[in-house]
Amino acid sequence: MAILVDKNTRLLVQGITGKSGGFHARGCMEYGTNVVAGVTPGRGGEMFDSKVPVFDTVEEARKRTGCNATMIFVPAPFAADAILEAAAAGVELIVCITEGIPVIDMMRVKEGLRDKKSRLIGPNCPGIITPEQCKIGIMPGYIHRSGSIGVISRSGTLTYEAVWQLTSRGYGQSTCIGIGGDPINGTSHLEALRLLNDDPQTEGIILIGEIGGAAEEEAAAWAKQNCKKPLAAFIAGSTAPPGRRMGHAGAIIAGGVGTAQGKIKALKEAGMEIAESPADIAEALIRALKR
């Protein structure tokens, strides 16, 4: 079953005519994702790689192709607007890869999405992949295998580490969802956990977090009461100094809140297996499965 994306996903790429947008649209197409449209205002009527029609607006793309998901590669100053455009057009899943969107813009976007049926993943995320069915994002497809482990992460390359560990140990993935590194995002650890908990294909879940905010703690509290599936977690940033933004906009310990130690404590109390080293993420999950 997996969650949110599968072989029925019809993907739009906003920003397809840009360097990154085009490169990664190709990557998704090579993986087998059904890319049905592109949008770049002013470039409507063109064909991308002679395969994908480009439109001026998301509304038109939706009308003409029935796209039900979008991957956004629009530059940061304009990305919030691109998200709102997709939501207004009724696109059900919005995956925003863009890093660097002003936080106040995301605050407005989040409020603006409240009465819409779209789900936002990201921004500042690598995307979402249901292995061997559909990839929306920039992750390397070949490291993934179809299977029963769900992965939720704020990271990009750290997620690939965990996935590669799983695949190498013979554990495939149901869906890997990169929720992104920003402080205000569309889908939280908790929301992703809920979805994976309800997914019949998912038998075990890995949660990858990092310093900043309290999303992991929030997910842990819910999991304690509601999640019956084996859970393992890794939290990056035990060695991060307080008050500094460690790359991701959301990776900052502020006023004592958001330390790795605090998160690990909450996750342990919720019964999760903790990987003490990033090299042992799959190992932690295997321990959880065996319990």
Add this chain to the structure above:
Amino acid sequence: MNIHEYQAKQLFEKFQVATPKGAPASTPDEALAIASRLGTSHLVVKAQIHAGGRGKGTFTNGFQGGVHLCNSAEKAGELAAKMLGNTLVTHQTGTTGRVVRKVLVAESVEIAKEYYFAIVLDRAIGAPMIIASTEGGVEIEKVAEKTPEKIIKEPVHPLLGLQPYQTRNLAYRLGFESSKISAASTLFLNIFKLFMELDCSLVEVNPLVLTRDNKVFALDAKFNFDDNALFRHPEIVALRDTEEEDPREVEASKFNLNYIGLDGNIACMVNGAGLAMSTMDIIKYHGGEPANFLDVGGGASEEQVTEAFKILISDKNVKAILVNIFGGIMRCDIIAQGIINAVRAVSLPVPLVVRLEGTNVELGKKLLQESNLPIIAADGLTDAAQKVVQAAAQG
């Protein structure tokens, strides 16, 4: 991005947030001139550095305190002379302290009551949050610990913004008397306006004061600006004082490298912020001390790797370097060649451990091994961490 107190004051003035009159001085003569213009015998001279604890700090020349009251323009000039060009050490600067290049000369106020007022973008509610307290002039974390009931939190609607009724409610709850409600209210609203218009992530006024002559002022302020929004605030970027920043971090930002200096002796270079934090963590896990955080981002081009090496080895504490790259879309043989060329260009004085993973990883490792350079190719994350910790210990 941080700014100086005098710059915060200028921003307050721009947004009509009531604050005592004052101006920055770079020389004792300027300080004297400003003090004369203020035309009052109630003056304060404050050293301008990007760190707190100035009042209790000490200058390396023996002069005590970075904040001084005085009662004449001449004295203000003398105080400025004692501070300018000298190094102030506070509990927030570290033992090396900071050179004071400017002082703020302002009217001093007689404080009747101190409050705390801050606006932060609260990620849990996805909206601005006002945090206020009658316990001003002290560390808010201590108030939260000892008397949490004295902290008022007022969420602000993300689209409607701060409403006047909310600011009146707040002023009444903080105990302002009727005649001051309007002044307090206006202050709160104008600070909020500033917060939103300048894309702040934090504005903290501690203390916000009621003076003995019944005025309401923002007396001190700390600002954090959203780095993501700086592209649309060139006027804020212009306030940046790179002399107050770690020179390695300033250098790194020129090449789109995300670098944060730490205290250890094992440098690292990684692609991806989460993996970079994890690399620091695994170094520590295996008994080492990370010297820095460095994210080369998605590119990890030869040019970036070369510049990154230069910055890492400019830290004389560094005894070994770990490069950890997960080449998902980028091929490991291309990355390896980039590293080899960079090593040749820079001539590394310390051992280098390289751990690659991803497409063409075996080819990448082969290239490193056959390069005839002292590069230690690692097999996996744990092996990489153990090897670099060992290399640093032997150095």
